[in-house]
Amino acid sequence: MDISQARDVLKSLLEGVDPVSGMPIPRGTVVHHASVLRALLSAVAVMEADILRSRRRARLPQNVGRPWKEPEDKLLLAAFGKGEPLADVAMRHSRSLAGVESRLEKLGVLPSEQRVTRNRYVGPRSSP
Secondary structure (H helix, E strand, O other), rough: HHHHHHHHHHHHHOOOOOOOOOOEEOOOOOOOOHHHHHHHHHHHHHHHHHHHHHHHHHHHOOOOOOOOOHHHHHHHHHHOOOOOHHHHHHHOHHHHHHHHHHHHHHHHHHHHHOOOOOOHHHHHHHHO
């Protein structure tokens, strides 16, 4: 059973319907207790968040979040040195544009002011 099917079963229980037979679940059973309903709601929320996260992750390039290795750094630096568009470099490396810019910044060849993406891990710069 995948997570979507499990979520559907829990939603059915929340609605007071037997997920197998489709018949209403009799009042007074454990499924109708407030604490059980809250637990089911929490489980459904977690499952829906996981489903959304999986969908977002599926749209990302394959290497997002993976560590950079030295041979890849060398190819990245060579492409940057040739002036190749960073969006093309990102596609070729199966990385995001933000990831490529971040790596180039870390390698000391792209000043942060020249990035077109923002660094999510650093707050805005304060003026002196």
